[in-house]
Amino acid sequence: MQIPEGKKIYFASDNHLGAPTKEASLPREKKFVAWLDHVKQDAAAIFLLGDMFDFWVEYKNVVPKGFTRTLGKLAEISDSGIPIYYFVGNHDLWMNGYFEEELNIPVYHKPKEFTFNNKSFFIGHGDGLGPHDKGYKRMKKVFTNPLCQWLFKQVLHPDFAMRIGQYMSVKNKLISGDEDATFLGNDKEWLVQYCKRKLKDKHRDFFVFGHRHLPLDIDLENNAKYINLGDWIQYYTYGVFDGENMTLQTFTN
Template sequence: MSDKKIYFVSDAHFGSIAGVPSRENERRLVRWLDQIRSDCEALYLLGDMIDFWYEYKYLVPKGYARFFGKLAELTDAGIPVCWLTGNHDVWLYSYVQEELGVQVLDGPLQISLKGKSFFLDHGDVLGDPSRGTHFLDWMFHNRTTQWLFSHVLPSTWGIWLGLRWSRHSYFKRKKDGCQQYLGEDKEYLIRFAKDYAAAHPDSLPDFFVFGHRHIMLDFQLVCRSRVIILGDWIEQFSYGVFDGSDFSLETFE
């Protein structure tokens, strides 16, 4: 087995208009990708890398040139990059696949990596009992709503609305004070993993890896299964790395 590693990162929210230094964060991510490149076997982006992405048939949003260029460089060098969509970048249709060679998937993804089993997802819906969350998820993935958004709303309004919505959710998160770990009974993703473990005792993944919560968490679910939440690339600059035997959460710079 190769001694290269699998890397995981999520929630950079590039392009945010909530007053975060997005360009600086983007440069930092590119430096990180440069650093891991030589021992990176595969890279998993677990969603919300972009604060609001919507692509039209002939148009994509401005920005992200350094980030996208670096992804293209990795895939050109034969390093697989997989992007699991989050709730802010649901609408990655074909552009990054065709232009950057990045595989785009809607999670959850169950996959074996270097001999261990992984359950990967952005984590915005799993375990969340709120009807609002499920309704939004349904609406975001609905073909008709997508068609209306693409063809009826002018692109300027569409992107403006999206960025405003994203900024609203950024400040709501701050106001609600849910940037901290809420405890295993209140964290939806841990609750989801517990239910999953109870329902699938024979096919329990070694690692559940999620984004979305913007907290760094490494939680021992049962003796041979852990729940990892990756943190973010806004304030924590955290990532996950799996070397074939152990998974660790680290921070960059």
């Protein structure tokens, strides 16, 4: 994809709407919608890298109540012709067609490579990558197992299932995969280690992830960069690619 002159690509991650309650997250949701209004003016594309919701599960004819401001704004932007790409995170693993059918937004369950203006990108949420968190990796295999998902939806009424999911999303850190958002240093940051390992196989100019809730811009070998987008809970940071350079910025509106 060649980015038209004057256009940019935007990246955001980790809104966790609904946490700790829908009422408490409403100001953050309104701020995120204001950001979407801001970036749509010159966006060539928008990438959302997961955990937009603190818990999300889709049934055949049922989706979680709420978040209409966000979903409506995404529909408006998508309908205007600006492509939006969504990567599921560890809190919204159970997306199953709603975004594609209702919003025309493709959803990815694994990291994916893109090329913009001859710059290569490796993009994903970031959970379960690198030499880390084996307990969560085992739990993720259970959560993504089609039989386990089917049983969860068949056995539990949606209201009860949502209460369980919301409770576990906040309380059980093994299941959620969350960690304290503390910078560990380049040698111990497991996504940095993952990027370095991937660079041995193939060069990428930018590795862009969320999940860590830390805005990070780290130089790797051969002019590659690891960018972590931070979050929309504490930092309100997002990524911008102008066709040549990738930077982190803060939305202050």
